[in-house]
Amino acid sequence: MSVRFWRSPGIWSLLLLFALVIAWEWAVAAFAWSQLVLPAPSVVAVSLWKGLASGYFWPHIVQTSIEVVAGLALGGLFGFACGLMLGESAFGRRVFMPYVVASQVVPKLALAPLLTVWLGFGTLPMVVITALVCFFPLLESTMTGIAQAHPSRLELFRMLGATRWQTLWRLKVPTGLPAILAGLRMAVVLALVGAVVGEFIGSSQGLGALIIAAQGSMDTPLMFAVLILITLLGWLFYLAVLWLQKKLLHPYIITQGSKES
């Protein structure tokens, strides 16, 4: 194998994973830990495979994915819209910011029992919790992002007779886009946490509910299997946002280096 192969950080990342899994497997055998406390990776892998092959996991994966996507869309769009409004109006900021901050200091997951009282069990309360969690990162990043427009560019738009609406959509939002997408990246991670923890409290479907079910039947390998699923799902969502970011920010990240001449 070539030197380049061994210099690739990806290879070392993977090797580290293998090493950790092997050490874990060895430790479980060597110290004879109970499967209830820490199951060996091989046992977890079997549980994971069984769940996937039998189709037992799939409805739960779909449920959690729907909650994350719907919650992210709802909370993200609402946060973006509010960020635009508060970013544009200093008066609005002074009036509403204390309430926005207060609403963020309330642990939103503590609202889950209340939401199940109001909205019943099922998808809707989980979507609402996820949306609440996603709201603030988008609000904050949109508000700061659109404030970054350079004064001389604002003057340029004034010179060109741009309306307030045009200045917002054609100068401030594109200027803030990198910051807004950074907010989205944060929101997508938080969304998964929101959905899963929401399911702990008020749902019989979804990966969070599955963990509670596994706890009830003292099936620790299943718990680990679901944890792996959640990690993979979060990773997938994060990669999707990275892909979106790469698409949208394409013109921003072209450098001198890619000059053709």
Add this chain to the structure above:
Amino acid sequence: MGEHFLSMRQVGFAYPGAPVVVSGVDWQMPAGTIHCLLGRSGCGKSTLLKLAAGLLLPDTGSVMLEGMPLRGPGPLTGFVFQAPTLLEWLNVIDNVLLPVSLQRKPDAADRAHAHSLLKELGLDGMQARYPQQLSGGQQSRVAIARALLTRPSLLLMDEPFAALDALTREELQVSLLEVCRQHESSVLFVTHDIAEAVYLADRVAVMDKGRLIFEQDIVLSRPRPPDVRHGEQFNAICARLRQVMAANDGVSLLRQGQS
């Protein structure tokens, strides 16, 4: 008043809560001329330019453009800012078309006009590039093309070449004169570079502490080849202006003149 294209009378301005930046400025500019405003950093020359653009309104006195009092930024004026304010998410052609695309959807004629401006400024074949892919000089050229797109009768330029290296700056000065000759543009150009002012201008005014302290017609013939800059006459004018700028205020200069 009609004969003067841009006319400022006793113009004064202060930012709220700050000392006066511009005071008692009288300035007349006939159509088709290039005037340069020369001064050190912080002397108020950029503010005066913004007053001419209608971006700021004077506290005292009046600014008239084509015989009408200026009440705000208008389509008659094109502005080139200190840093090329190109939008990095738009490619070159869309940046140039921005003044039109803010009003309506650009049509084929607009595109053709933008292309011809880019060609005049030596940016042929760069339409699809993004600003980050251009050199500083090329970015300045795009900014000039953008300012010229709406065929403004007055072009205001705020130290547009200040950030460029000396050679690129001289190339751009030559291009600017050429473009202005073809479009018969009137230009008010702000700079701190004496040679730049003398090379470009029909008339140079020196500004200090918010006042115009000295004005001089530049009698060099046009068109001006680049090597005018090495001529005796050119250097004499530059030396005179340098002396004016080095003197701290108009009063000490007057004394010098009397002695």
